[in-house]
Amino acid sequence: MEHEGKSITGPVTTLITREIKPDRMNDFEEWVKGIYQVVKGFEGFLGADLIRPRDHSHPEYVVVLRFDEYEHLRAWMGSTEREEWLKRSKEMTVGELNIQEAHGFEPWFTLPDHPHTQVAPAKYKTVILTILALYPPLLALSTFLAFVLPGWPRPL
Structure with a gap:
């Protein structure tokens, strides 16, 4: 649309x-x-x-x-x-x-x-804030799961 x-x-x-x-x-x-x-x-x-x-x-x-x-x-x-x-x-x-x-x-x-x-924020600001808010917790979770589950793939 x-x-x-x-x-x-x-x-x-x-x-x-x-x-x-x-x-x-x-x-x-x-x-x-x-x-x-x-x-x-x-x-x-x-x-x-x-x-x-x-x-x-x-x-x-x-x-x-x-x-x-x-x-x-x-x-x-x-x-x-x-x-x-x-x-x-x-x-x-x-x-x-x-x-x-x-x-x-x-x-x-x-x-x-x-x-x-x-006025809505610029799209690039929304993208940057979203990445900064989501990537660190997902990286920590993935690292934790790799430690708990040895076969789990390593985070990037």
């Missing part, structure tokens, strides 16, 4: 930011429970999280949706069910809906207070 000139494979995460009217926060949380029941029936849905606002005078919620692949996310984003649920939320919200998609390891490195102001 191509998106903005890039090939996308693997899991995709979507961050949806919405400011809610302060007197409608409880209604919005009930709305989130309802839409969750709908989205979890969609193919490829992996899970969702709700990040509640810290400042109740400016209640901005972040909904995190995870799908196994981009095509399944697009199916949800283009569905009539989603559109109907969004119409129900209009009376509870202020301003426009903000949607940001993150692919691969990006969500690990960008858990923003305001996702629309964050």
Whole structure:
């Protein structure tokens, strides 16, 4: 699948930011429970999280949706069910809906207070950090197993 000139494979995460009217926060949380029941029936849905606002005078919620692949996310984003649920939320919200998609390891490195102001790290930084985090423990495990199991191949 191509998106903005890039090939996308693997899991995709979507961050949806919405400011809610302060007197409608409880209604919005009930709305989130309802839409969750709908989205979890969609193919490829992996899970969702709700990040509640810290400042109740400016209640901005972040909904995190995870799908196994981009095509399944697009199916949800283009569905009539989603559109109907969004119409129900209009009376509870202020301003426009903000949607940001993150692919691969990006969500690990960008858990923003305001996702629309964050920029994902450069891909090479993500690769370097992943290698530095994974290689040493795997090398230690392989060395330990080679000691415990003499026939085990030596690490590189």
